[in-house]
Amino acid sequence: MSEKIKPALTREDWARRGTIRADLVIALTDEGVVAIDDGETQSVHLPSSAFHAVAAFTLHGQPFGFTREDVDSLRLIGRILHEPRTPFTRDDLLRAESLLESITDRIAALLPPEEG
16 A cells, blocks of 8 residues: 655635645746746746646656656556456556555645535
8 A cells, every 4th residue: 555645736726726845935826837936036936838747857867756667567457457367467456456555645635625
């Protein structure tokens, strides 16, 4: 079973489309721009066209990011579902189950809270 990852933003952060921490302000504007301000350097405004690249760099190597092992596990799970008669080892199945739970927790931590 994987350890739960703390959500990246609180419900309140999502509601106001940004987060304010002691040393950093991050906000998503209505124009689809992320503004980052650490109070000392000039604010950085990122157009939405840069989000994918920024997400890749910022998730790389982080405990809440994704790995090649995750990709391999998802592909293994796909093969298990697609080819149920193929003899997979118990270790394959346990590894796939554990990593699927871990990946699910990391994705969930990046999403806004569910309504309700």
